[in-house]
Each structure stands twice: as structure tokens, then as C-alpha cells.
Amino acid sequence: MIEEDPLNLDHARNVAVEASEAAGALLREGLSAAVNVHAKGDAGDVVTDLDLAAEKVLLDRVLTEFPDHTVVAEESGTLGSAESRYSWLIDPLDGTNNLAIGLPAFVVGLALCEDGLPVVGVVHEPVTGHTWSAVRGGGTAGPSGPVAPPYRPPAHGPVLAWTQGYGVARDDPAARALKLTLETRARRVLQLWAPLLSWVMLARGDIHGIVGYRTETVDLHAGVLIAQEAGMTVRALDGGPFDGTAPAGEEGSSFVACHPAMLDELLRAAADAARVRAAFPSFAGL
Template sequence: MRSTTPSPALPVDLAAARRVAVDAAEAAGALLTARVGGPLGTRPKGTGGDVVTELDTAAEDLILARLRAAYPGHRIIAEESGVTDGVPGQDMVWLVDPLDGTNNVAIGMPVYAVGLALCAGAEPVLGVVHDPVSGQTWSAVRGKGALGPGKGLLTLPDHPRPGRAKNPVLAWTQGHQVKSDDLVAFALRTALEKQCARMLQLWAPLVAWTMLARGDIDGIVGYLPEIVDLPAGALLAAEAGAELRRLDGSPYELGIDRPASELGFVAARPDLLDRLLETTTTIARPDGRFHVAF
């Protein structure tokens, strides 16, 4: 649901910041498109089977150079290079995911995106998602709505697509730290799959967020999600009209200073939200823990 609370006065022009972010994301997308068919220089990332490629770092370097040139005082949190401190006392923070869907690219599957978010303190106020495959870009400013590729206002359809009222299509996302034997993840996915026609696991959450904002899918459920790619997509979908709640049904406050256990979410069309929460609240508890019975 689009925020009705305007952002506080900020030391940055969000319209100008949107242009900088869109240009940076699209330039990174052009770099990815030009090089995605060549050697990837893949190396392991952690112990869970994830990888990082030279494309990730090249796209990230491009984006960071543009952000530093435009906003030298801002702090930056980037997927690969980590935290770059800004000017002391400066409260603006950029989150950068230069290639969301690296594992897909590594196996030759063209499902990936570039995402940037700007936060005032812990609160996201600007989000940009670029899909290099389609060449399309989406963006949102808190309280100002979301824009689609044609620069027109992006609004979630009032009704589900034919045949989807009782059989929604959902997407699932989880963080890198979630192991294959995680009983909570298994319980949530299993329970939700019984309530829908399809459960997509794209391994590129930003792509799923754009699909929700357009009405191509009906909802997304996130378990211990990654913080770098979450704000841009969540703000986009919320400004387009999607509703977000925590897994236990309580109000969802997206803040980048929150632990992963508080970032689990259900995001969906308003008419579908309560139905999904009937499932997730049987597993999630208000204290951030979970109860799973088999």
C-alpha cells in the first residue's frame, strides 16, 4: 500500500536522486548485457553454493563511481564491496545490488536485475529496479507512487488475472544464510504451496518485486531475506499498491537497521493478504521466532 506518510525534509532532491539512480542502474544493465555471454570469472561466495562473478564487481564499480560523484557525502552499502562511509553526521544511505540473480547468470538463465535504494537513516525513500533483459526500469519515491518503464504511474490491478482469484501465483525468497535443511523454510513453503497454483523461486527477488507491482504475480513471501535488495523492490511494490505485513501478521516496518528475523514478510494484493497470513501466522510468532510441528 502506498505510504500516506510523506518523507521528512531531506538534504537531497529525490527527483534528482531518482535520475542519478536510474541512469546508474541502466548503465550497469548495459554493461551486464554486453558481457553476460562471455567468460564470467565465477568464484564461490560463502559455503551455500552461491557464486560471485566479475560482472558483479564491474557493475558495482560503475554504480559506486556514479553515486560517489553525485553524492560524495552519502554512505553506501553494496552487495560485494560492503560499506563505504560517508561524511560524519550525513544520514543518507544507498543500498546497491549490482546483479541480483548471479546464480541464474552463472547457469545461463536470463533472470536478473539491478537494484538501488536510497534510505534516510533506516527508512527507504527511493527505489530503482532495472531489468537488463527487457531493458525496462521501475522506480518509486516514498509517498509519491511508482513509475513504470513508460514513465506512467504504476498501479497494481484491482482484480487478479482470470483464474487466479482462488489459485494465486506466488514467489518465494529467502536469504543466503538459509540452509537446505531449515525446517521453518520447509514448513512455510510447503504450507503456501498448498494455497496457490504456482510457487516461483526465481533467485532474483528484484525481478519478483517488479512482477508483483505489475500484477503478473499475486504475492511474495520472504523468509530471512537479504537486506541489500529488499528496500528497492519492497518500496516499488508498496507504492504500486501491494500490502506488506510481517509473517506473524503484524505491521511491517522496513528498516535497514532491523535484524533478518524481523524482515520476513508477506507482500500481496490487498484482497489476498489475509488469506496468505492465515497460513504464515500458524508458523510465525510475534516474538520473531517460529513454531514448526511435523
């Protein structure tokens, strides 16, 4: 790995915010016309011409400003330097499946990582024009200033968001056990098809927690940092530390995220789901 001078993270955040808002303006304008949707892979994912156009805006701005950084983009793969300690994760349109069916629930996301650890995170919502951003150790900022919501205990069960990777099969027994356990304990379990939007909702205090199972990385780190800097905690399903990487032998990252006051409750749910899975080896067929 090459030696690099320390980066001005506030400058990097400003670049990411401006890039996300430029991409968001393009997406917002594109909604007025017919959207061309194409199949992507064998797991039901899709891509649109808007994804590709928004990604080009983001890549042009990030690589122009930081030509020596590594960039991992949702549609274009890995670009830039392969040896930099700084890497950008770019999701030009998180929630493409929503946009494809006319549901206005999608965002633009960028994360900057230093030696694999997210240090800048930005999520922009094109429909509202609102942006949330965070710098590690510097808190989270939203449209109206700092974001650090107080804890509000759920009166009738928590509202949770569920997210899983595209590689998770419909009959995955661990996923089914987790979802069933959450459904029996929560007032509502949201499946938004836009993980970064869920992270912003958690950071704002709109929902009480997120449970993720074998999730992808490109739409993870920006949201994790924004939530953490707003006072939320993220742990592995077994309660251990969570660094955004998958355990050896697993595909994707699994976690619970919530206000610290709710952590024990979510970890108990995850543990109960594991016991259900162990007690019923053929759970996927039930």
C-alpha cells in the same frame, strides 16, 4: 549524525536510474562472452566478474554525485560517510546464480534510505532494458508510465514468489513449514533467485504475492518501495507492521507482500505454517 539539507528525491531517482541503466548496458554486453564465476561464502552463493564491473559503475556514479552519503554495496561493503542520514543500498546483479547457469533472470537494484527508511527505489532489467522506479509518496513508474495495477482475484489459486536469505539452512523447520503450506494453497510458487525481480513482478500485477523468510537487506528496500508505491502492502509474518528490519535476535527480515485484498489470505497461510511448525518440532526431519 551530521546535519544535512533535505535531498531532492527526484534528482536522486534520476541519478539512480541513469546509473542502473549504465550498469545494465555493461551486463548486457558482457553476456556475449564467457562469464567467470567464483564461489562466495559457504552457503552456495557466487559472484562473477560482471558483478564487480557493474558495481564499480554504480559506485562511481552515486559517490560522485553524493560523496557525503553512506553506500552499502553487495560486493564492496560500506563506503562513503559513516555519519550521513542518507544511505544507498546497491545490488549490482541480483540473480547472479541465474546468470551463472545461463538463465536470463537478473536485475540491477538501488535504494536510497533516509534514516533507514527507503525513499527512492530503482530496479533495472538489463535483458529487456526496462526500468522501474519509485519515490516515497510519489508512486511507481515503469517503462510505460505510472504503475498501479488493478486487483485481479486468482481464479485457481495465487501465483506467489518465495525468497529466503542465504543463511537459511535447507532443513530450517520454519522455512519448510512455510513453503509446504504455500505449495498446498498456491497455483504456483516461484523461487526466482532474484528477489528484486519478484518485487517488480508484484508491482506490475504479474504475481499475487511474495513471502520472504530471513531475507537480506541489500536486495529488499528498492523492491519494497516500488511495490508499496504501486499499491501493494507489506507486513511481518504475524501481521504486524513491516519496516524492513529483522526482529531482535533474528537474522534477516520475514514478511508477506501482496495486494491489500489478498493480505488476510496470506497471513492465514503464515499462521497455519506456524501451527504446523509448533505441532511438529522435528519438522525439518520429515
